[in-house]
Amino acid sequence: MPNRRDALGREHLLPVLLLLPIVILFSVGYVVPLAQLVLKSLQHDGAWSLKSYSEIGSSPAFVWIVLRTLSLAATVTIVCLLIAYPLAYAISKCPPRPAAFLLLIVTLPYLTSVLIRTYAWIVLLSPNGPINQLLLYLGLISEPLQLVFDSVGVYVGMVQVQLPLMVFPLYAVLARVNPSLAKAAQSLGSPPTDAFLRVTLPASMPGVISGCTLVFLSSLGFYITPELLGGPDSYLIAQGISLRVLILGNFDEAAAQSSVLMLMVIGVFLIFRQRIAEELDIARITMFLWPASPHPVFPRNGRYWSD
Amino acid sequence: MVDVVRRKLLQGTAWAGGLAAARSLLPAxxxxxxxxxxxxxxxxxxxxxxxxxxxxxxxxxxxxxxxxxxxxxxxxxxxxxxxxxxxxxxxxxxxxxxxxxxxxxxxxxxxxxxxxxxxxxxxxxxxxxxxxxxxxxxxIIYSLFIAYDASKFASGAPNTWADVWDTQKFAGRRSLMAGTWASDGGTFEAALMADGVEPSKLYPLDWDRAFKSLSRVKPSILKWWNTGAEAPQMIIDKLITAGSAWNGRVSAANEQGAKIGYTWNQGMLQYxxxxxxxxxxxxxxxxxxxxxxxxxxxxxxxxxxxxxxxxxxxxxxxxxxxxxxxxPTSPEARKLQFVQDYEFWNTVSSNGKANNEIAVAQWERWISGVR
The missing domain is CATH 3.40.190.10 (Periplasmic binding protein-like II)
Structure with missing residues (x-):
């Protein structure tokens, strides 16, 4: 019996030890600075005060900027979902190797510098750019379209980079949906659209929710893309924070606005956290990226160490 | 021309080097x-x-x-x-x-x-x-002035901020520096001059009048620029036909072959x-x-x-x-321009905020449509 208890203790010790470095790094590099930020937002000129919050709370501009940020993030999320769902569905029907290749292509924008990517869009979308030139050449338009320096440009730039965050959770779910379920539905007389709407779509809802949450939350903090691709009306909360830090040097108010943004993110995250934890299942993504490996690298139940 | 200047400088350095060697014998x-x-x-x-x-x-x-x-x-x-x-x-x-x-x-x-x-x-x-x-x-002293596409306005170019605001007479999109930069961008002064205020009577700035004027030009604004290179680049790329820009950037672009027109008239000397x-x-x-x-x-x-x-x-x-x-401070250029009043921009009003901060707060309200 004592031996057995010892073995159990050691079994738990290893994961703890392996987790320790990241927990320390996370606390020192992330939790502490964020806590300092929140403390800073509760100060004014070095003394405790809620002045920064009353300042931004009483500013109608701030409310509008927050609403504009929320609606931009929501639009980007919806567009991403509309593009990502068919894409993830198609990839999930591919054999493993082409699927891994397609997923790699989807990730590529993530590996490009944000400035280079954004300037590339300015060149592509500008009135003299290749897209407008092609449309003019084909006679589809008579005047160049305004594609950049307005909301269209911002949506294009943001959707491109956010797409992987939507495709991966959707793919992970869709690849798990047993294809014979839809076939069974069809063999029982259901038309293909009905089979999709009643079987595949509900089964993929967890992926839809976690993909939407991820895209929405990370869109809230976008700064460079809207700043460079946006028009005269494009002004979001991240730009307001950056202005306070970089130009005005008003750190108290910047901290307060950042804390408000962070609270919004935490709030949305808490509502959907269960789904996200389920769908950000590294095991499955890893398995499909390296299809040659016979076993998943990290089994889902987390009992790998005792195997 | 630049090459000639550079060569002369190099010759000068060589000569000075020889002199330095000789001078070591003399008291410095x-x-x-x-x-x-x-x-x-x-x-x-x-x-x-x-x-x-x-x-x-x-x-x-x-x-x-x-x-x-x-x-x-x-x-x-x-x-x-x-x-x-x-x-x-x-x-x-x-x-x-x-x-x-x-x-x-x-x-x-x-x-x-x-x-x-x-x-x-x-x-x-x-x-x-x-x-x-x-x-x-x-x-350094530099000028924030009116820059325009010289190929577009070969004869009869915009010469005042009112011309820049007038998109009937001078067709095309515009760009000014974002108001979040307050005094740096000169956008508020430009707006008041476009509305007919004499440069000598600009300060203290009339915020309401400035924003009313900005609301008139906003439909023609392609985007508000944030860095000095943006405005000349937008003119070169034919995205805008006129706007505000810094003289150093415009000259640098022209030395590389761009055709950007400019006028010192109603230009703001900044430093x-x-x-x-x-x-x-x-x-x-x-x-x-x-x-x-x-x-x-x-x-x-x-x-x-x-x-x-x-x-x-x-x-x-x-x-x-x-x-x-x-x-920008040559005699001809100097007499067409005025020095931006940084004292005004840093004056602190009764609510404890300097005009630089007031401008930014009002700009945020205006750009969100609640001003």
């Missing part, structure tokens, strides 16, 4: 003696052709004359500079701040008073039209100042560097490499007239 002039020192000084660089001009005109000759090593540091946002001083580890010993922003550093006690002991009196007295201050030494940050360990070297860069002949050398005007007016004695007339 007193002026060089006073700036000799040891150690280093960390100086703002600015990058691009600006950094290059500083390296050639100031950094290298200063090292040679004084034995003090210059460590050039790239640009940092003013907020980060402020944070570095507050943390007790200033990022630079000597840096450059926009004239409209330096007073906030002064007010918040982040600067060291300048020790003018190393300066020649003739240099200090010659600073014009911007005087040397207790905490600030003028570094940047050198400051020494509090907490520096090399304050003495910093003051020596500032004294060196204040000399007329060094500023003349600087102007050969970039078209930012020398604050030491005696520098014009050493600048070829062809080059001098391209500078």
């Amino acid at each position: 002039p007193a002026i060089a003696q006073t700036l000799k020192g040891t150690g280093e000084v960390v100086v703002y660089d600015g990058g691009g052709s600006w950094g290059e001009a500083k390296r050639i005109a100031y950094f290298e000759p200063f090292e040679k004359e004084t034995g003090i090593k210059v460590i050039a540091q790239p640009r940092t946002d003013t907020g980060a500079v402020r944070a570095s001083v507050l943390a007790g580890a200033p990022r630079y010993d000597v840096t450059i701040l926009p004239g409209g922003k330096a007073p906030t550093f002064e007010r918040d006690n982040l600067l060291l008073p300048i020790d003018y002991g190393y300066f020649e009196k003739a240099d200090i007295d010659a600073f014009s039209p911007v005087k040397a201050g207790k905490f600030t030494v003028p570094a 940047d100042t050198w400051v020494v940050l509090k907490g520096t360990k090399n304050a003495d070297n910093a003051f020596k560097f500032l004294a060196f860069s204040a000399r007329a002949e060094n500023q003349a050398k600087f102007v050969q490499h970039i078209l930012y005007a020398p604050p030491n007016s005696r520098a014009f004695e050493h600048v070829p007239s062809e080059r001098a007339k391209l500078l």
Whole structure:
């Protein structure tokens, strides 16, 4: 019996030890600075005060900027979902190797510098750019379209980079949906659209929710893309924070606005956290990226160490 | 033309080298003696052709004359500079701040008073039209002016801000600097002049009138620019036909073959100042560097490499007239322009906020549609 208890203790010790470095790094590099930020937002000129919050709370501009940020993030999320769902569905029907290749292509924008990517869009979308030139050449338009320096440009730039965050959770779910379920539905007389709407779509809802949450939350903090691709009306909360830090040097108010943004993110995250934890299942993504490996690298139940 | 100037400079250096060898036998002039020192000084660089001009005109000759090593540091946002001083580890010993922003550093006690002991009196007295201050030494003077697509308006180009606002007469999109930059962008002054206010009667700025004027031009604005290179680039790319821009950027683009038209008329003279940050360990070297860069002949050398005007007016004695007339403080250009009133921009009103902050707060409201 004592031996057995010892073995159990050691079994738990290893994961703890392996987790320790990241927990320390996370606390020192992330939790502490964020806590300092929140403390800073509760100060004014070095003394405790809620002045920064009353300042931004009483500013109608701030409310509008927050609403504009929320609606931009929501639009980007919806567009991403509309593009990502068919894409993830198609990839999930591919054999493993082409699927891994397609997923790699989807990730590529993530590996490009944000400035280079954004300037590339300015060149592509500008009135003299290749897209407008092609449309003019084909006679589809008579005047160049305004594609950049307005909301269209911002949506294009943001959707491109956010797409992987939507495709991966959707793919992970869709690849798990047993294809014979839809076939069974069809063999029982259901038309293909009905089979999709009643079987595949509900089964993929967890992926839809976690993909939407991820895209929405990370869109809230976008700064460079809207700043460079946006028009005269494009002004979001991240730009307001950056202005306070970089130009005005008003750190108290910047901290307060950042804390408000962070609270919004935490709030949305808490509502959907269960789904996200389920769908950000590294095991499955890893398995499909390296299809040659016979076993998943990290089994889902987390009992790998005792195997 | 640039090549000729450069060649002449090179010849000059070779000649000076020979002279230096001969001079070691003679007593050195007193002026060089006073700036000799040891150690280093960390100086703002600015990058691009600006950094290059500083390296050639100031950094290298200063090292040679004084034995003090210059460590050039790239640009940092003013907020980060402020944070570095507050943390007790200033990022630079000597840096450059926009004239409209330096007073906030002064007010918040982040600067060291300048020790003018190393300066020649003739240099200090010659600073014009911007005087040397207790905490600030003028570094460059430049113009925020009207720039336009010269190929589009070959005859009858926009000559006033009212013309820039008039998209019936001068077709095309526009760009001005984002109002979040407050005094730096000159957008509020431009808006008032477009509405008919005389440059001499601009200050104190009438915010309501300025925003009403901005609301009229907004439908024609392609985007608000944030960095100096953007406006000339948008003209080159035919995205806009007119807008505001800084003279140095426009000239640099034209030297590379662009066809950007401009007028000094109703242009705003703005300036940047050198400051020494509090907490520096090399304050003495910093003051020596500032004294060196204040000399007329060094500023003349600087102007050969970039078209930012020398604050030491005696520098014009050493600048070829062809080059001098391209500078924003040349007599012809000077009389068409006015100096932006940084004192107004830093005046603190009854609610404890300076006009620079008030402008930003109102701009945020206006851009969100609640003003």
